[in-house]
Amino acid sequence: MASSNCVRSGSSGVSCVIGTLPCRAILAACWPCPALTLNSRVSQLHTAMTTTDTGSHDTTQRTLFSEGPLRPAPRPACVVVIHGEGLGRRADIHEAPVLIGRSPEADLSLQHKSVSRQHCRIWRDGDICRIQDLGATNTTCVNDASLRAETVLADGDRITVGESILKFIAQDSVEARYHEEIYQLAVNDPLTDLYNRRHFCEMVDKEIGRAVRHGRPLALCIIDVDLFKPVNDRYGHISGDEVLRRMGALVQAHARGDDVAARIGGEEFALLLPECALDDAVALAERLRAAVADEVFAPGGEPQQITISIGIAGLAPGRDSRSTLMTAADVALYRAKSEGRNCVRIEA
Numbered sequence: 001m002a003s004s005n006c007v008r009s010g011s012s013g014v015s016c017v018i019g020t021l022p023c024r025a026i027l028a029a030c031w032p033c034p035a036l037t038l039n040s041r042v043s044q045l046h047t048a049m050t051t052t053d054t055g056s057h058d059t060t061q062r063t064l065f066s067e068g069p070l071r072p073a074p075r076p077a078c079v080v081v082i083h084g085e086g087l088g089r090r091a092d093i094h095e096a097p098v099l100i101g102r103s104p105e106a107d108l109s110l111q112h113k114s115v116s117r118q119h120c121r122i123w124r125d126g127d128i129c130r131i132q133d134l135g136a137t138n139t140t141c142v143n144d145a146s147l148r149a150e151t152v153l154a155d156g157d158r159i160t161v162g163e164s165i166l167k168f169i170a171q172d173s174v175e176a177r178y179h180e181e182i183y184q185l186a187v188n189d190p191l192t193d194l195y196n197r198r199h200f201c202e203m204v205d206k207e208i209g210r211a212v213r214h215g216r217p218l219a220l221c222i223i224d225v226d227l228f229k230p231v232n233d234r235y236g237h238i239s240g241d242e243v244l245r246r247m248g249a250l251v252q253a254h255a256r257g258d259d260v261a262a263r264i265g266g267e268e269f270a271l272l273l274p275e276c277a278l279d280d281a282v283a284l285a286e287r288l289r290a291a292v293a294d295e296v297f298a299p300g301g302e303p304q305q306i307t308i309s310i311g312i313a314g315l316a317p318g319r320d321s322r323s324t325l326m327t328a329a330d331v332a333l334y335r336a337k338s339e340g341r342n343c344v345r346i347e348a
């Protein structure tokens with residue numbers, strides 16, 4: 001029966017009508033309805049309840065009108081990495097061709113030695129999409145066949161690029177949305193919605209590569225909440241989580257368009273600042289520190305000042321890898337803690 005997802009039969013006198021199909025159910029078992037709570041995108045839900053006396057039982061009729069899941073906006077065709085380096089990453093195919101390769105300048109950059117710098121290209125040609133190998137050492141394959149000439153892609157085609165496998169998803173496929181949601185789950189911290197540590201580390205590698213190549217500055221701030229343990233101990237972890245959520249929003253609010261904000265540990269955040277000289281990074285960190293100190297947090301309903309300490313390091317000769325840059329920012333953070341907290345320190 002179509003309504004069986006929503007309604008479990010029971011022996012009490014409650015009748016439930018989903019659409020036009022009636023069935024008898026225990027009202028408590030009927031609500032919350034698993035199918036509805038799972039599908040948060042039900043666009044319209046009108047519940048009409050009438051209670052009538054049917055002999056010895058009260059009868060409640062519940063009628064649900066739904067247009068089904070919200071129709072997503074039209075989506076362009078795209079490729080999604082479904083295996084290997086870059087797992088979950090997606091490139092939409094708009095008017096401009098999409099370059100896939102190891103080069104950091106590629107539209108879909110796969111930093112793996114099995115991938116050539118310019119591996120293959122995909123572009124739109126009217127309503128279809130075409131793919132071309134660009135002379136890669138490990139020739140691009142489509143559905144396991146080496147790509148010798150330009151080929152038209154079909155929905156679901158598997159594209160092998162070195163050791164990564166990509167899937168082509170045609171325009172308007174709902175599958176693109178599924179991959180996007182999975183990707184968000186993989187890269188975001190669920191508490192703050194900032195990037196998680198793993199994705200942040202990938203971004204640091206990428207931005208260091210770009211900054212070194214172009215001789216541009218890059219700064220890293222590591223931000224740690226001061227004396228957070230007593231907040232948890234006094235108000236409990238749920239209130240502590242709320243503080244972290246608001247802290248995440250403040251960190252994000254101080255990030256510019258290209259900056260990368262992340263939660264990299266329990267009460268530790270980071271801001272990666274591309275094209276940002278050390279002086280500017282210090283000014284930004286100081287604004288963030290002051291904003292946090294001015295914010296009134298109220299864990300457990302009690303107004304409370306909470307502060308942060310920030311350590312900053314910039315890219316420099318001998319400090320041009322993720323580990324050296326993060327270690328230097330950590331050293332500066334340690335100094336900020338030991339010199340009284342609620343301050344910004346730099347590792348020059």
Ligand SMILES: Nc1nc2c(ncn2[C@@H]2O[C@H](COP(=O)(O)OP(=O)(O)OP(=O)(O)O)[C@@H](O)[C@H]2O)c(=O)[nH]1
Pocket residue numbers: 224225226227228229230232236237238239240241244265266267337341
């Ligand atoms: N509520 C909450 N607490 C967390 C989370 N992750 C880590 N913590 C807590 O954060 C606290 C960190 O405490 P410490 O590392 O001792 O540092 P602190 O008390 O902040 O002191 P300083 O860093 O020296 O200023 C611990 O109590 C952890 O349990 C989380 O996700 N939620």
